[in-house]
Amino acid sequence: MKPTFYRSIILSVIISVLSSGLVYVSLNNQNRKTAVVDAVKLFNQYNMKKELEAKEKVRLEAMSKVLDSLTNKIKLAQASKDDQTAKSLFDRFNMLKQQLRDEYTQSNQLINQEVWKRLNPLIEEFGKKKKLHLIIGANGMGSVLYNDEYYDLTPELVTYVNKQYEGQ
Amino acid sequence: MKASKLFFVSILLLLVTGCGKRQLNAVDYVHYVQADKNHLKKAVKMQDMEFDIQYKPYDYIVLLESRNDPAYDREKRMKQLAGTAWFNISFRKTNTEISALKEGATSLNDYDQRLNYFLNYASKDIVLIYGSDTLKPVSYLFENNYNVGPVETMVVGFVFPGKDTVPLKDMQINYYDRLFHNGIIKASFSAETLKDIPNLLNTNNKI
Numbered sequence: 001m002k003p004t005f006y007r008s009i010i011l012s013v014i015i016s017v018l019s020s021g022l023v024y025v026s027l028n029n030q031n032r033k034t035a036v037v038d039a040v041k042l043f044n045q046y047n048m049k050k051e052l053e054a055k056e057k058v059r060l061e062a063m064s065k066v067l068d069s070l071t072n073k074i075k076l077a078q079a080s081k082d083d084q085t086a087k088s089l090f091d092r093f094n095m096l097k098q099q100l101r102d103e104y105t106q107s108n109q110l111i112n113q114e115v116w117k118r119l120n121p122l123i124e125e126f127g128k129k130k131k132l133h134l135i136i137g138a139n140g141m142g143s144v145l146y147n148d149e150y151y152d153l154t155p156e157l158v159t160y161v162n163k164q165y166e167g168q
Numbered sequence: 169m170k171a172s173k174l175f176f177v178s179i180l181l182l183l184v185t186g187c188g189k190r191q192l193n194a195v196d197y198v199h200y201v202q203a204d205k206n207h208l209k210k211a212v213k214m215q216d217m218e219f220d221i222q223y224k225p226y227d228y229i230v231l232l233e234s235r236n237d238p239a240y241d242r243e244k245r246m247k248q249l250a251g252t253a254w255f256n257i258s259f260r261k262t263n264t265e266i267s268a269l270k271e272g273a274t275s276l277n278d279y280d281q282r283l284n285y286f287l288n289y290a291s292k293d294i295v296l297i298y299g300s301d302t303l304k305p306v307s308y309l310f311e312n313n314y315n316v317g318p319v320e321t322m323v324v325g326f327v328f329p330g331k332d333t334v335p336l337k338d339m340q341i342n343y344y345d346r347l348f349h350n351g352i353i354k355a356s357f358s359a360e361t362l363k364d365i366p367n368l369l370n371t372n373n374k375i
Contacts, residue, residue, distance in 0.1 A: 048351050052351060052352065113349060118214060121215055165354060166356055167341075167353075167354035167356040
């Protein structure tokens with residue numbers, strides 16, 4: 001057989017290997033996609049956020065009851081014209097009210113911090129598992145003006161993060 | 169006739185051995201309990217911390233405890249353990265090789281406060297959900313490693329309600345991490361997983 005025959009066989013093998021490689025890479029790239037996730041929905045539907053809020057609610061409500069009881073005492077002091085006691089109670093009431101506000105703000109900040117600390121690595125893990133190039137956080141503030149359901153992976157991600165959270 | 173008998177006996181044997189629990193020697197048993205794929209050890213990863221929750225079956229506890237004790241009374245210990253569930257909750261910072269108690273502590277007082285939390289208060293932040301019951305720990309121990317390694321461990325034990333001598337229902341351990349602010353750490357162990365734990369082949373075996 002002529003050497004040109006072998007050369008053409010080798011060439012056609014190389015071409016077919018290269019082209020199948022290109023097809024594989026392009027198909028792989030097509031599978032990788034962009035997703036949109038509603039960050040607010042994800043945050044609010046994360047079970048840990050709901051549970052932490054429920055825990056904090058008990059604590060803050062107990063503080064709030066102390067305020068209610070002080071209000072009643074102030075009313076009684078005012079009714080009996082005991083101005084000095086009423087003033088002292090009122091000062092205490094204001095101080096506690098401010099304390100409750102601060103606690104509420106701090107508690108919200110802490111929950112926010114704790115939840116994102118847990119969500120961020122899970123979002124990354126989810127993105128890698130789904131072979132996503134990019135996850136865009138939609139939060140109703142104008143960063144994503146429109147997306148159809150195809151790109152919206154919020155429900156899937158909510159299910160994923162909650163399953164991981166429940167330790168299954 | 170002979171062939172059909174042989175076939176019947178083989179099927180019977182296959183069924184008996186297939187339905188029975190797996191049996192493992194001591195070393196394999198320990199490996200089984202510690203392997204992630206068997207779902208008796210769960211990992212919860214955060215940005216800079218990692219928690220490992222290890223469920224410890226009775227045979228596993230006994231094997232580890234009897235390692236260097238020739239006079240170890242296995243039967244007595246098994247009786248003590250009946251009706252309880254034991255877990256190790258280990259944690260470490262992933263970005264450093266020093267203990268999480270020490271990492272980021274700004275003073276000795278800061279370190280002492282952290283240690284004090286784990287010695288005296290952390291048990292209040294742990295519960296076990298067993299079926300529909302929420303159980304509080306009956307035993308808690310913080311294994312202080314005195315900064316010789318990055319991993320710190322809480323050992324926690326619960327008593328089952330009713331007459332359950334072994335875990336028969338789904339279990340979920342919850343730890344509310346108030347110190348490092350990682351929220352609630354959960355690890356679930358299904359009744360099926362617990363039922364599938366192999367038996368120890370020879371109870372006199374040691375590791």
